[in-house]
Amino acid sequence: MDHDDGFRTERLRLRPWRVADAAFQRRLWQERDDRVPARRRITPDGHPTVAELEQRIRTDERTPAPGLFVVEFATSAEAVGYCGLVANSVGVPQEPELAFEFLRASWGQGFATEAARVIVDDAASHGYGHLAATVRAWNAASLHVLDKLGFVDTGEREPDPVHGDSLLLRLRL
Template sequence: MPAGASTGLPLETDRLLLRPWRVSEAAIQRELWTERDPRVPARRRIDADGRPTVADFEEAISAAAVPSSTGLLAVELKADAAVVGYCGLVEGGPETEGEPELAYELLRRFWGLGYATEASWAVIDWARSSGHRRLWATVWAWNVESLRVLAKLGFAEVRSEQHPVHGTNRVTMKRL
């Protein structure tokens, strides 16, 4: 994003506010990690020593720059200001040709209420207004709920990649 350009944040939908994380919300980030499926790669789960800790998340939030056209935003319910998870764009790797990847994760008690889809539409609009031409999303084949969200958003599978431990990873893409 050009210097001095607006980030367009916060993002707003009928029910949600998407905004940068606050240090006081580090425990929510850690809770997301504790709820992760055991099939998620170990580097993305709480380890045997209990890391990352709430203090680790506090430090990461403090060090994070304000998102410009990438970044994971807290998803807050407008009705009661509860933070229910995150949604945003992360820098893509080789599997996404270096273009941004849509990422979202909600606390389990908020699954099935349409928040991931609603938040993702706001992020897709943010990406489009930031000049991105395509978005990618990678998801494990066993994560049926996320695959359903991506289908609603118009992502189409481009290819799949086999991982010896975690199974099939679906690589999807959406033109903006």
């Protein structure tokens, strides 16, 4: 399989976003922790709407390569989360950020680690020397996934007394 079209793991398939995934994406937004900043939460008047998320999917340029993928169960094709690479929020283009988010009902079964591992294994083929990850200090599950993948805490942190400090981790590929 051409990896721009996705990846397969033992239990999961990673595939590009479809416009029809907008409602699923909105479910992920709805499930977000109260400590997630407001710009990444559904507003009291319901934004982003499914239509707005559809538009974002249509215009997604999938950069940095290979971009973000929907993660679905390989057997049922039911969407369970997303995983992939996003632009580095700390401004280093050759060091994209690993991102992942899964429906709460699926947590604790190793899905994030399984999906992220194929993204990490593929990353060097795009010419990246490192991957970054930014994570709130309270996010023990995400920190544990990143630890399992070999990410190391750089010690850099952006203090945020409202949403929790943001930690910068890095993986040498």
